[in-house]
Amino acid sequence: MPTPVPALVVVLAGPSGVGKSRLAARTGLPVLRLDDYYRSGDDPALPRIATGANAGLVDWDDPRSWLRDGAVSAICELAVTGRTVAPVYDIARNGPVGTHVVDLDGSGLFIAEGIFAQEVVAGCRAHGVLAAALCLRQHPLVTFWRRLTRDLREHRKPPLVLVRRGWALMRDQRRVIAAAAAAGCEVVSAPEAEERIRGLNRR
Template structure:
């Protein structure tokens, strides 16, 4: 049975880059967002973005679907997973994720901490980490990425990014409370690659 390495942390902190650098199969938890026309999506109640969908609220995604997929990957080694387009606010397809025999894979996303307890209880958790950097670094990286990918109008991205920067400490505290260890991207790489030689034959060099 495979096990999952969970990478949580603020948007823009470097979760995706760390996951790619590790060279393990990746389940992107952002693909489990609800579609933009879902009536249960939460709305921002205050501030300049009041009334817009709050994509940073945990009610904007489907943790039970994500957890079932993680269990399937651990037990079977393959799973059909959705492909979500953030600019389109919805699923645009699906793909087969195949672990190709790897005993470890990564599940990463801004709500990843919400599935840590279930993974631990199911005996499939290989490790759980909250990836962080200085708030201003995270703000800038997130803004550059979101502008490049045309995720939302520039003014919305700027206002959202500023609000998220101010709330980064709350995100980290929540992840720690739910079982994650705080790491910078380089620290996370070192800690996780130490697990790889025994599990995958990875020699730790990159």
């Protein structure tokens, strides 16, 4: 039988702006921010948008703009050792600006959340560190407004780019959720997810 690991991860997926970070913070559990594993803006491997108003710009909503293997390695290191050094990514600068330590401090459960979180589900399951994989859902217009106000507040990209991107993401939200479900995530509302996580934490 496989050797049990000291800690397990709850993978929290969902469209940008759906409230993953907010929910993760409410649980009080240690959190690994998977969005910190984006590629640097000068990485030649970055995918580009082929058509439409944003043609030629980096497609930050394509999983190829993100370092899946690095994220899975960090999750496994946290589960086994209780500690990892993670990058700090500045979206406005399109690159990492340093590192920070994520320490479980003895917790047997932690959360890994991000826009591409569903991409780590198979790897976490294969390594025996997965407690649950959840994908948040809410009304697309609510997601659009929350995402836009957050991105404008944080000056993540020029306003026109944010509006165009937000509109495209709103139209694509159903597909994103379906893809997360196909990757092994259970689709739930934020209250349902919080209840599931708190139940896992009591075990």
